[in-house]
Amino acid sequence: MYAVRMENITKCFGNVVANDGVRFAALPGEIHCLLGENGAGKSTLMRILFGLYRADSGSIYVNEQLANIAGPRDAISLGIGMVHQHFMLAERLTVAENIVAGCEPRRNGLLDYDRARRQIREVSERYGLAVDPNAVIEEISVGQQQRVEIIKALMRGARVLILDEPTAVLTPPEVDELFAVMRALRESGTTIVFITHKLKETMEISDRVTVLRDGKTIGTIDTSDATPDSLVEMMVGRSLPVHDDQRMPPGEVVLLELKDVSVAGRKGSRARLDGVSLAVRSGEVLGIAGVDGNGQLELEEVVTGLRRPSKGRIMLIGKDVTGLDTGRIKDRGVAYIPSDRLKRGMVDSLSLARNSVLGVHRCADFSRRGALLENAVREHAQTIVAKYDVRAESIDQPMGSLSGGNQQKMLVGRELARPHSIVIAAQPTRGLDVGATHYIREQILSSRNTGKAVLLISAELDEVLELSDRIAVIYEGRIVDVRPASQFTERELGLLMTGQRNEV
Amino acid sequence: MGLRGDVSRFAYSAVAVLLALLIGAVLIGASGYSVKEAYSNLLVGAFGGVYSLATTVVMSTPLLFTGLAVAFAFQCGLFNVGAEGQLYVGALTSAVVALALSGLPPALRVIMALAAGAGAGAALGFVPGYLKAKIGAHEVITTIMLNYIAISLTTFMVKAYFRDPGPVDQTVLLPPGSRLPELVPGTRVSLGIVVGILAVALLDRVIRGSVLGYEIQAVGRNPHAAEYGGVNVRARTIQAMMISGAVAGLAGSVEAMGTLYRFIPYFSPGYGFTGIAVAVIAGQSMWAVIPAAVLFGALQSGGQSMQLFAGIPMELMTMVQGLVILFVAAPTLGSMFLGLRLRSSEKGGGRA
Amino acid sequence: MIRARKFSVLLGIALAAVMVMGIGASGAAAAKPRVAIVFATGGLGDKSFNDSAYDGMKRAEKELGIEFDKVEPQAVAEYESLLMRFAQTRKYDLIISIGFDQADALQVVSARFPNQKFAIVDTVVDAPNVASYAYREAERGFVVGAIAGLTTAKKGDPRVVADKQIVGVIGGMDIPLIRANVAGYIAGARYVNPKVQVKYAYVGHWADPAKCKEMANAMLDEGVDVLWLAAGRSGLGGIKAAEERNRYAIGADSDQGYLAPNNILTNGMKLVDNTVYMAIDAVLKGKFTPGINLLGLSEGALGYSKNLVPADIIAQVDKLAAKVASGELEVPDDIDKVEPWLKALGK
Structure with a gap:
């Protein structure tokens, strides 16, 4: 017996077929990964299950009963909950207020906040979802906000919990915590549908995997029978070649250098970049690892002339370019892949x-x-x-x-x-699917292999580890460590990135 | 964008015109006038016969220029509400120069007077462009302010320095050699319309085929990306505003040299503002300014007959014109002001 | 241009569709005489020339049995095409232009339609088929001048400066037309009151109320208690000054009493309604007279409004006006001619 079963689901948006006869079924108490590239139809399928979209055809069974889900209210009453990629929380309200919004416990027609807080504590203790009911949403971390969403879904009686790319916004330690919560939920019999395009996470957490490609179901397999390669092949339709590692040894010539560069913060706040010194040599990739918002954007903008440093010098191929505009800097041989491609790149x-x-x-x-x-x-x-x-x-x-x-x-x-000798690549694969990511990483490596100097700024730790020859860790606008990539472990980087230097 | 976009845009405009005329018909009927008489006069007055067509062209000519001026500024993301003021300085400058150069051969005289009018418009356009680029002052505010200044200044200049010694505040009548030649004898269809079409062709080339136009478009659509692409955003902003001002200035020059044969204070019934509606209908295409201007010219010219022979009061006629503007232009204007993009609805609903 | 043509076709279709749905039939051919009028750009509702002209048309419709079409242009550039379109129909017995700024357009159109009769009010267009209606400006100056000269001699009126007997006039521009008004004013005041002193000045602009107010204040300082403003929009400044100082002002052209009900003594009126009526009447009677038609008190084209003028003064002034109208008294139209004229009359 399945907790949910979706048969022959078809959904079109105009001419685009988002789901084409999709089948999907999840067992009670399993973590079921819904894997696929961007645009494969994963989110659409789950939005149909949660009642946000109406399928053009096909049927949905909940506990093997044919279900007519016309909207999220129907889905919730059938025990289905969903945590979206973008949270649906009121920033200025407290955790408790957000959780009870829409299903407020009442006493004599008034909101019964004491009862609400009690219920929240119960749920959060049972599953290890530590969160303070009185905290205001805008003041807690993204990981905690996610927990609020999960608690909200559970308190509405979710037996099937859909998580849409939940790890995209989390740091590595937060991912570990989320996985612990997911396991605890599984123990209590909750079914979790985990939407992702990351292979590593799929292998680590799931019991079974359903792969979608181009709006069609490719298959469902037990995770224990899967390998990363076999999953990639299911997702992409072909296997990805291993990165070609025919490379020149890194040169000694420094092509890009930052000397004690600072960017002042707004009045009263701390500097966005604080005395950053870095050197990138020909034929190497220097990766900047860090949690988003620790000075990466400022570093990117200051190197490319979109922002003037308040202090320090920037040297391109031995020449001082501090204060030149972007056009002039690029004309001196810089290829620049901006982090915000919609705003800057096109x-x-x-x-x-x-x-x-x-x-x-x-x-x-x-x-x-x-x-x-x-x-x-x-x-x-x-x-x-x-x-x-x-x-x-x-x-x-x-x-x-x-x-x-x-x-x-x-x-x-x-x-x-x-024509270029230096590549500044900022978040080059953000939001891209496996195929495109792979392709772009290959391009960056092949640039390096022809002797270019590459500065890679990325919030994806995997990417930094995979591509970099050396890694510099940035935290609160400072470079806290620079070493050859092989000398870091992932755990070490995770701690450095979150400012826990002493524990390394 | 593209041919398909143009066609559907025009189909939409045609439906909007029809709808506006239908509502106009109800209003006319309800006010006790004959709808058939009103609209047959509108049609005949705009297109029936040489003189009607000529009047439509004469009425369209200033709108062709002001519409083009506003449409060009749109390309740089600028909303030039100052075409009215630019038109006044262009008109006065051309009239004065055309008079002052009466010793030169007519062709040279006319060319120099036109150039002077365009230059005056460009100079007035420079001010909001510069203020926008340097201190971020919004061009809508500055151009509106400059309209008042320009209209009052030209009036003052006429009274103080360039007055015809008669009872009326206006400049001296231009001698025939200082006028734009009449193309169709007996009408006021002048070389101005040709100048207008040339201006459209030129600006279309600038937008679609030049580095300047490319950079202006990039600045208008995404200044951040333009900056990233090495474009001098400030310089392009100023230049776009000056070009727009020059074209609006020419609207005045052509009116003064081809229609009125002199400068008269307060001569414009708001050509610069109607130009905004023309530009909104034309959208992204410079060429589309021509039919859009003709639409308004035809309404004005046909409206004359409606008033003359169907006895429709001016108020009712203006209302019908207003309805057409509202229906044709409002969706685009609304989306422009609200920042809603029509495109987003096309993009939405992809596979999530 | 291809698009333009396409669009015209679309527009044509749209219009045709609307016409099919149209209701009512077009008017039957008129047997009555037909007159067309092109107003000045200010449009109807201006409480001045246009409204007054429209009143004249309505009176002609009622009393002379004509039909008329009217049009309110929105731009100076429209005058020519509007006159042209009227003329092209060849069905109007007379086409009337209101206001001096139609002169350029009428010059062109009248030349192209030599058999069409035109009339223009308040300016002169030199053409064989245009009757230009202008005014014997001195005559209205004379009547309001007489009212001023009698009023300044009144006792017990707080708006009159005791024992001074000074009146004034401010003209818009120093041009013959205004000088004739001023001359008439001086003549009128001195004719009824030899003791009166008359001050006069010109603003130099038709639309500079601030300067006019300054000049008016200077005159009021000297003891002027009745001031005529023959200065277009500039005159508003003078009226304001008189109101502030509580002296008498005299308006021009139309009844401006509403501007300062306690201080506007009278107005030197141009009766455009009568002018228009007369122009039509002349054509109907076969007495169309191209060239300059000067109108004055006798034709009822000039006059004064009663406003605050006391009955005794009205009686005296009406007698004088009748003398002018009958030709018994010929008002000098130049300031230099005023003194000799007074002497000749033994005043």
């Missing part, structure tokens, strides 16, 4: 062709006497599309109509196509 309403020359449009290849050379621009765009496997209908479609992965490929292609 003009989403302009065509692929137009975007393919952003930043190089003034050079002689693409313009003459003030006129854009339309043919040269189009040719350039075609070359990038072909070389970087950008999936697009035409180079005339607006950039914004591409998927995130294809936008990023286009952008990386453009940056690596310009």
Whole structure:
């Protein structure tokens, strides 16, 4: 008997088929991973189960009873709960207020907060979900906010709990804590549907895995029968080659150097970057590891001229470039993959062709006497599309109509196509699926292999570990440690990133 | 964007015009006038015969320029509400220069007067552009303020320095050689409309085929990305505003040199503001400014006949024109002000 | 341009569709005489020329049995096409232009339609088929001047400065038309009251109320207690000054009494309604007279409004006006001619 069973679910958005005859079934008391690349239809399927979307066709059974789920209220009354990727919490209210919103315990028509707090304590103690009911949401960490969402779902009687990419927003220690909670819930008989595209987590936590690809069910297997490679093959439809490691040894020439660079904070607050000194040599990747918001954005902007340092110097190939604007810095041989590709990297309403020359449009290849050379621009765009496997209908479609992965490929292609000796790659695979991530990481490595200096700024610890020759850990705007990558363990990095230096 | 977008845009505009006219019909009928007479006069007055067509062209010409000016500024993400003021300084400057150069050959005289008018408009456009680029002053506010200044200043200049010695505050009538030549004898269809179409063609080339236009578009659509791409955002902002001002200035020049043959204070019934509606209908395409301007010109010209021969009072006629503006332009205007993008609805609903 | 054409077609279809749905039939052919009028850009509701002209048209409709079409232009640039469209129909016995700023347009259109009769009010267009209606400006100056000269001699009125007997006039511009008004005013005041002193000045602008107010205050300082403002919008400043100091002001063109009900003594009126009526009447009677038609008190085209004028003064002034209208008294139209004229009359 299944806790939930979905049969032949089909859902279209306009011309796009998001779910195409999908089957999915979860047993009571199991952790069931729903695995697939971005756009495979995972979230859509679960939103249908939770009543946020209506399936075009197909049926849903809860405890083997045909269920008619017209909205989240129906789903909740059937014991289904969902924690979204983006939390649905009122920032200014307390934990308790958020949890009871919508199903307030009442006494004499008034809210009974004492009872609410008691219930919250009970639930949180039982599953190890430590959280203070009186804390205000905006003052607690993202991990704690997630717990609030989980408690909220449990208090509404969820027996099937859907977690949509819950680890995306967490630091490594928080992931471990979440997994402990999930195991405790499993012990008590709760079914957990865990949406993810991360193989490692799937292997670690799940009992069974269902893989979706292009809106179709590829299969359901026991995790014990799976290997990371077999799961990738199910997700992508082919196996990914191992990164080609034909590389030049790192050189000795320092191509990019930061000397004691600081960025002042807003009045009264501490510096965003505090005396950062770094050197990146030719043929190496220097990875910056850190929890988001510890100065990575400032580092990225200061190196690329989008922001002026309040102190210190920035040297490119031995020349001081402090205070030059982005255009001039890039012209000195910097390829720059910005962390916020929508804001910085592209003009989403302009065509692929137009975007393919952003930043190089003034050079002689693409313009003459003030006129854009339309043919040269189009040719350039075609070359990038072909070389970087950008999936697009035409180079005339607006950039914004591409998927995130294809936008990023286009952008990386453009940056690596310009003459450069230094690559600044900030969050280069954020939000991308496995295939695109793999591809872009390969491009970064191949840049390194041809002797470029790469500064990699990434919140994905796996990525930093996989690509870097050396790793610098950033915490609260300071570089707390720099060593060759092989000398760090993941646990060590996790502690350094969260400021627990002494425990290393 | 693209041909399909244009076609659907025009289909939408056509439906909107029809709808506005239907509601107008109800209003006209309810006010006790003959709808058939009103609208047949509107149609005949706008398109029936050489003189009607010519009047439509004459009425469309200033709107073609002001619409183009506003549409071009839109490309840089700027909302030029100052076309009205730029038009006044352009008109006065051209009238004065055309008079002052009466010793030169007519062709040279006309070209220099047009250039002076465009230059004056550009100079007035520079001010809000500079204020926006340097201190972030919003161009809507500054251009509105400058409208008052420009209109009052031109009036003062006429009274103080360039007055025709008659009972009326206006400049001296331009001698024939200082006027824009009439294209259709007996109408006021002048070379101005040709200048307008050339301006459209030129700005279309700038937007679609030049480095400047590319950078202006990048600044207008995503200034952060433009900065990342090495574009001097401030310089482009100022330049876009100056070009827009120059085109609006030409609207005044052409009106003064091709229609009125002199500068008269307060001559414009709000060409600069109607230009905003024209630009909103035209959307992203420079060429689309032409049919959009003709729509308003036709309403004005047809509206004359509606008033003249169907006895429709001006108020009712203005209301019908207002309805057309409302229906055709409101959705775009609304989304512009509310920051809602039509695109987002197309993007939504992908596979999550 | 392809798009433009396409759009025109779409618009045409839209209009055609609406027309099919249209109700009512077009008007039957008119047997009555037809007149068209093109107002000035201020439009109806201006409480001045346009409204007054419209009153004249309505009176002509009722009393002369005409039908008329009217149009309110929104821009100076529209005058020519509006006149042209009226003329093209060739069904109007007369087309009337209101206001001096239509002169350029009428000059062009009248030349193109030599058989069409036109009239223009308040300015002169030199064409064989245009009747220009202008005014014997000195005559209205004369009547309000007479009222001023009699009023300043009144005793016990708080708005009159005792024992001074000074009146004033401020003109908009130093041009012949205004000088004629001033001359008439001086002549009128001195004719009824030889002891009176008359001050006069020109603003230099039609729309500078601030400067006019300054000048008015200077005159009031000197003891002027009745001040005529023949200065367009500038005059508003003078009226304001008189109101603030509680002296008498005289308005111009239309009844401006509402601006200062306790201080506007009278107004030197241009009766555009009568002018328009007369122009139509002349055409109907076959007496269309191209060229300059000067109108004055005798034609009822100029006059004064009664406002605060006491009955005894009205009686005296009406007698004088009748003398002017009958031609017995010819008012000088230049300031230099006023003294000799007074002498000749033995005053």
